[in-house]
Amino acid sequence: MNEFLEQLRKQVPGLLINTEAAYIAQTCTDWRKRYCTTALAVLEPLSTRQVQAIVKTCDAFNVAISTQGGNTGLVGGAVPVADNNAEKRPHVVLKTGRIREVLKLDENNLTLTASAGYTLHEIQEYAEAHGFLFPLSLASEGTCTLGGNLASNAGGVAVLRYGNTRELCLGLEYVNAQGELCGDLRGLRKNNTGYDLRHLLIGSEGTLGVVTTACMKVYPAPKSRCVAWLNVDNIQTAVDALGFVQSRLFGELSGYEWMNANAIDVVQTHFPARAPTCPGAVDHVLAEFTSLGSETALREQVTRTLEAMLEEIPGVRNIAIAQSGRDIETFWALRENISEAQAKAGLNVKHDVACAVSQLPTFHNMALNDIAEHGVDVQPVLFGHLGDGNLHFNLSAPTGSDSAEFLKQHQSLLNNLVHDAILRCGGTVSAEHGIGQLKAELLRDITSASNYAAFKAIKQAMDPKNLLNPGKLVLL
Amino acid sequence: MNEFLEQLRKQVPGLLINTEAAYIAQTCTDWRKRYCTTALAVLEPLSTRQVQAIVKTCDAFNVAISTQGGNTGLVGGAVPVADNNAEKRPHVVLKTGRIREVLKLDENNLTLTASAGYTLHEIQEYAEAHGFLFPLSLASEGTCTLGGNLASNAGGVAVLRYGNTRELCLGLEYVNAQGELCGDLRGLRKNNTGYDLRHLLIGSEGTLGVVTTACMKVYPAPKSRCVAWLNVDNIQTAVDALGFVQSRLFGELSGYEWMNANAIDVVQTHFPARAPTCPGAVDHVLAEFTSLGSETALREQVTRTLEAMLEEIPGVRNIAIAQSGRDIETFWALRENISEAQAKAGLNVKHDVACAVSQLPTFHNMALNDIAEHGVDVQPVLFGHLGDGNLHFNLSAPTGSDSAEFLKQHQSLLNNLVHDAILRCGGTVSAEHGIGQLKAELLRDITSASNYAAFKAIKQAMDPKNLLNPGKLVLL
Numbered sequence: 045m046n047e048f049l050e051q052l053r054k055q056v057p058g059l060l061i062n063t064e065a066a067y068i069a070q071t072c073t074d075w076r077k078r079y080c081t082t083a084l085a086v087l088e089p090l091s092t093r094q095v096q097a098i099v100k101t102c103d104a105f106n107v108a109i110s111t112q113g114g115n116t117g118l119v120g121g122a123v124p125v126a127d128n129n130a131e132k133r134p135h136v137v138l139k140t141g142r143i144r145e146v147l148k149l150d151e152n153n154l155t156l157t158a159s160a161g162y163t164l165h166e167i168q169e170y171a172e173a174h175g176f177l178f179p180l181s182l183a184s185e186g187t188c189t190l191g192g193n194l195a196s197n198a199g200g201v202a203v204l205r206y207g208n209t210r211e212l213c214l215g216l217e218y219v220n221a222q223g224e225l226c227g228d229l230r231g232l233r234k235n236n237t238g239y240d241l242r243h244l245l246i247g248s249e250g251t252l253g254v255v256t257t258a259c260m261k262v263y264p265a266p267k268s269r270c271v272a273w274l275n276v277d278n279i280q281t282a283v284d285a286l287g288f289v290q291s292r293l294f295g296e297l298s299g300y301e302w303m304n305a306n307a308i309d310v311v312q313t314h315f316p317a318r319a320p321t322c323p324g325a326v327d328h329v330l331a332e333f334t335s336l337g338s339e340t341a342l343r344e345q346v347t348r349t350l351e352a353m354l355e356e357i358p359g360v361r362n363i364a365i366a367q368s369g370r371d372i373e374t375f376w377a378l379r380e381n382i383s384e385a386q387a388k389a390g391l392n393v394k395h396d397v398a399c400a401v402s403q404l405p406t407f408h409n410m411a412l413n414d415i416a417e418h419g420v421d422v423q424p425v426l427f428g429h430l431g432d433g434n435l436h437f438n439l440s441a442p443t444g445s446d447s448a449e450f451l452k453q454h455q456s457l458l459n460n461l462v463h464d465a466i467l468r469c470g471g472t473v474s475a476e477h478g479i480g481q482l483k484a485e486l487l488r489d490i491t492s493a494s495n496y497a498a499f500k501a502i503k504q505a506m507d508p509k510n511l512l513n514p515g516k517l518v519l520l
Numbered sequence: 521m522n523e524f525l526e527q528l529r530k531q532v533p534g535l536l537i538n539t540e541a542a543y544i545a546q547t548c549t550d551w552r553k554r555y556c557t558t559a560l561a562v563l564e565p566l567s568t569r570q571v572q573a574i575v576k577t578c579d580a581f582n583v584a585i586s587t588q589g590g591n592t593g594l595v596g597g598a599v600p601v602a603d604n605n606a607e608k609r610p611h612v613v614l615k616t617g618r619i620r621e622v623l624k625l626d627e628n629n630l631t632l633t634a635s636a637g638y639t640l641h642e643i644q645e646y647a648e649a650h651g652f653l654f655p656l657s658l659a660s661e662g663t664c665t666l667g668g669n670l671a672s673n674a675g676g677v678a679v680l681r682y683g684n685t686r687e688l689c690l691g692l693e694y695v696n697a698q699g700e701l702c703g704d705l706r707g708l709r710k711n712n713t714g715y716d717l718r719h720l721l722i723g724s725e726g727t728l729g730v731v732t733t734a735c736m737k738v739y740p741a742p743k744s745r746c747v748a749w750l751n752v753d754n755i756q757t758a759v760d761a762l763g764f765v766q767s768r769l770f771g772e773l774s775g776y777e778w779m780n781a782n783a784i785d786v787v788q789t790h791f792p793a794r795a796p797t798c799p800g801a802v803d804h805v806l807a808e809f810t811s812l813g814s815e816t817a818l819r820e821q822v823t824r825t826l827e828a829m830l831e832e833i834p835g836v837r838n839i840a841i842a843q844s845g846r847d848i849e850t851f852w853a854l855r856e857n858i859s860e861a862q863a864k865a866g867l868n869v870k871h872d873v874a875c876a877v878s879q880l881p882t883f884h885n886m887a888l889n890d891i892a893e894h895g896v897d898v899q900p901v902l903f904g905h906l907g908d909g910n911l912h913f914n915l916s917a918p919t920g921s922d923s924a925e926f927l928k929q930h931q932s933l934l935n936n937l938v939h940d941a942i943l944r945c946g947g948t949v950s951a952e953h954g955i956g957q958l959k960a961e962l963l964r965d966i967t968s969a970s971n972y973a974a975f976k977a978i979k980q981a982m983d984p985k986n987l988l989n990p991g992k993l994v995l996l
Binding site: 290518 | 760
């Protein structure tokens with residue numbers, strides 16, 4: 045393939061082409077180190093134009109392209125599939141992190157237009173410096189990029205109020221499998237002129253095109269914040285309490301996180317923060333409210349609503365409202381450190397599931413019952429964005445047992461039981477992490493034949509040579 | 521085609537098949553009576569299953585299908601194209617108005633699931649009876665159906681706060697060109713498992729499938745409402761005032777409608793309502809606010825904000841806040857009667873355009889200048905959903921002249937000038953009305969080759985025989 049690289053150098057002047065073995069190996073290893081594959085070269089274009097020239101050259105030489113943003117994905121979507129995966133063609137990795145041509149804000153249109161290579165954190169900061177909020181927020185925000193967020197339709201902690209990446213996007217430009225520029229950046233809130241290419245690209249995980257620039261919504265930055273902690277009997281109470289709060293403070297509620305007793309136990313074992321407790325109550329909820337009005341007014345509204353809830357919703361045992369910035373930090377630390385505390389406690393079997401909010405209690409009980417019926421002794425460490433119907437349904441080994449051995453013995457069965465339960469409850473096996481290569485076979489197995497045929501038809505129509513991210517999302 | 525109809529009767533027991541000439545003619549005439557075409561028969565299925573059987577039979581006999589909801593569309597999308605439009609195959613009209621199998625609400629998931637045949641008004645009322653708001657609202661809501669709203673991605677007066685039909689949909693089921701059921705009704709707020717078929721179908725105007733059921737978002741019903749009238753210097757002031765209001769009352773603002781002086785003049789000539797006026801101010805804005813809190817608190821917030829705006833935004837001359845339900849009715853009557861007042865005043869050249877809110881003043885001045893430079897004497901009656909960047913840019917004949925003659929002479933030139941200006945400002949020639957058959961050639965002419973190729977590839981992949989709504993939206 046020397047000829048290919050030579051042609052690339054000729055066709056794409058100024059392109060960064062890295063063929064160093066160590067750099068390729070690092071780039072072809074995913075975040076969780078589950079996939080360690082390889083590629084001919086790592087290409088790092090500086091512009092949309094260079095992306096077009098790369099795709100055209102790859103097309104001419106039949107070289108497959110794995111697009112990569114910040115490489116923080118959890119399903120192997122950003123690294124090439126292994127050769128033995130029926131994909132014998134040479135691969136390049138196209139890293140979009142250096143595409144930083146555009147970053148601008150239109151105050152009157154409440155939009156921000158940015159190149160794919162900016163990190164989410166950079167975009168948040170840019171909006172903030174102009175007095176606006178870019179609400180997308182996730183654990184990997186310092187590293188993940190806008191391009192990757194769009195390709196994977198990233199979710200995170202502000203979905204309840206502002207939606208996923210999909211709902212925040214008013215338009216995008218992408219380079220298609222033929223190297224042509226498609227889409228638009230007009231930032232229109234009303235536009236009925238043809239099929240919605242934007243939404244087809246969002247969440248397509250690099251299999252239909254390479255997103256190079258996008259026009260995103262921004263919001264006026266909130267001026268006040270109020271965070272409350274609820275002690276509740278169980279997940280059904282948490283769902284009932286959510287309905288009560290939404291009927292009164294729908295516009296103010298920006299986060300609603302549920303945690304079971306094990307989740308709080310494990311985080312308190314490994315971190316100093318302590319949760320408000322109440323005799324008899326088992327589970328916990330963190331509710332965050334923000335507004336454009338004064339802190340005093342917001343706190344007064346929240347207090348009044350939650351006190352009424354304490355009276356009216358059986359199973360809500362106690363409410364605690366953060367009295368200081370320090371309290372807010374403590375409450376959020378409890379929620380945010382669960383994953384790290386779990387890691388310190390040993391390995392566990394993770395699931396990223398979602399269903400209708402109303403179905404969450406049914407799913408929760410069904411999955412735990414099924415596991416018990418199969419005689420598997422587990423410690424369920426359950427938490428998540430209950431307001432979005434999204435749970436991180438993590439299953440740890442019982443205290444004192446060998447967690448590696450536990451995984452080896454039970455992971456496959458537990459995956460099957462949890463996925464089966466969520467599907468029976470009308471839910472999804474991938475709420476926010478996507479499909480990539482990890483779940484491509486699972487997706488094929490659980491999707492209706494007619495829907496999967498539509499996926500294949502779309503992929504074949506838009507990328508007939510299967511040049512873009514072969515082996516990911518949809519299997520041809 | 522007797523054999524086809526016979527087969528249909530056999531394959532789809534209980535199907536309503538109407539072949540009466542008068543009924544066919546009426547069904548094949550669009551709302552504005554611009555298209556009077558014909559069909560073999562009008563089919564009115566009662567269920568999704570019947571739709572599947574119809575499509576399969578049409579597929580077998582190569583009979584094209586025009587899907588029709590309430591037949592209130594404005595671009596000829598719901599009636600068959602004429603035979604002379606290179607479409608020689610027989611057509612049937614598939615009316616979805618009798619598909620009323622499902623109508624239910626999930627209070628904890630804030631979703632409503634309904635069959636395609638329910639009218640928008642029925643769905644609004646059903647939500648209201650359960651204490652919720654289904655926010656989609658348009659002039660034709662008594663007649664248009666959910667299926668048509670989804671196929672055309674209907675907009676209307678609540679887009680600023682709640683989005684278009686697209687943003688309100690969490691999932692849909694549709695019958696594809698092969699007669700198979702696709703999509704889903706799970707009502708998930710987070711789900712990253714494959715290409716987004718929902719968004720591909722929404723706005724596809726019946727060319728990719730027949731929407732039969734959908735799962736839509738509902739919201740807690742607002743408890744209070746406050747409507748204000750602003751007298752402003754010009755459209756730029758209206759844009760500046762919007763920014764001011766959104767920075768303080770983003771969550772409460774639910775409508776922001778701008779009207780120029782001619783629009784208010786024509787409505788006051790033909791209707792009794794009178795707008796607040798102020799010496800020096802030319803244009804008008806109606807701003808509506810709603811909340812889940814008390815009327816008093818909302819009114820106090822709005823008053824405080826608008827008084828500060830009067831101080832800070834030059835060009836805002838006067839604010840009037842409705843003091844009673846009657847005042848609210850008067851304010852909305854002024855806005856809502858403009859179209860009817862225009863109809864009473866004679867014919868006019870209509871445009872449904874949108875661009876970034878920040879670009880509206882540039883577009884407005886550019887279009888009027890271009891028209892003046894071409895020496896056309898017009899009376900611009902301009903109004904619209906300024907908060908969404910969407911204007912109804914209507915051009916009337918000068919007072920006293922013959923409006924039919926005016927249209928005959930100038931319509932084509934005025935269309936070209938307005939469309940050219942909106943495109944130069946990064947806008948769209950169809951904000952909410954869609955493409956149908958009226959704008960199919962225009963769309964082909966103004967869309968980039970690579971985007972149009974994507975439209976064609978998608979259409980051909982999903983409907984290879986071009987069975988569904990041929991001659992609409994995308995021309996093959």
